[in-house]
Amino acid sequence: MDAYEQQLRRALRWYPRHYRESRGEEIVATALELRAPDATTVDRAELRGLALAGVRTRLRERPPLWAWAGYRLFGSRLPYRYRMWARDDAAGRWFAVRRFGWGLVALVAVMAACAPLAVVGALYAGVDPWGTEHTMGLVPKAVETVLALGALWSAYWIVVQFVVRPDRGSVLARHGFAPGTEPPAGTAGHHG
Structure with missing residues (x-):
């Protein structure tokens, strides 16, 4: 693994855990295929794009306030759509x-x-x-x-x-x- 791929993998930390597990290798492979032959580091614009897309994914997959508050304060079950968010939260450090x-x-x-x-x-x-x-x-x-x-x-x-x-x-x-x-x-x- 060279420095270029390491930078890509670090940028993937902006994405939720389950997203990295299911699509991370695909994102890295696509970026490596599109890499310029003489590139040794990832372009800043590409890193910014990955970070922005990761933050947007996190915000899109976050439960609504009422469900989040019930989960955090009372331990209630989240709707099915947000089960992967709950898994990432429970498995988190x-x-x-x-x-x-x-x-x-x-x-x-x-x-x-x-x-x-x-x-x-x-x-x-x-x-x-x-x-x-x-x-x-x-x-x-x-x-x-x-x-x-x-x-x-x-x-x-x-x-x-x-x-x-x-x-x-x-x-x-x-x-x-x-x-x-x-x-x-x-x-x-x-x-x-």
Whole structure:
């Protein structure tokens, strides 16, 4: 493999994984056939074209916002059209980090939505929500809040890890892939 082919293969990283697996060799072979006899590096315009086409392919195959949010936050199944996107996501290197990060986002969103209720509920009950009735100022109230948030986070983490959020294998199985295997033959081109 010469430097020209290595550059082409690096440019293919802009494409989704399943697209590279099904059409990557074809793209490289076509580019090598069209290569000028004395060319030692890939033309910048060709690299830009590959990168742009790869980004467009990624954007075209991305699920709509409602389906993406359900998949990320609740672990729901994506429509069949986006199953290859889900396979690439579950098989990706940073799957556990994405799972943890979006779980944290969901927790923060729920806490932000509930925070006004805590203040309004305390005022409605006739208790000062800032702590002058039961604590000695803002510092103890801050410690109390941090401890409460820690307890909420622990409960959330247990529920997410063991009840709601699936692991890599169950995401693959939910979208029609047996864990650790390739997609069925002939389905790579029928994802969109």
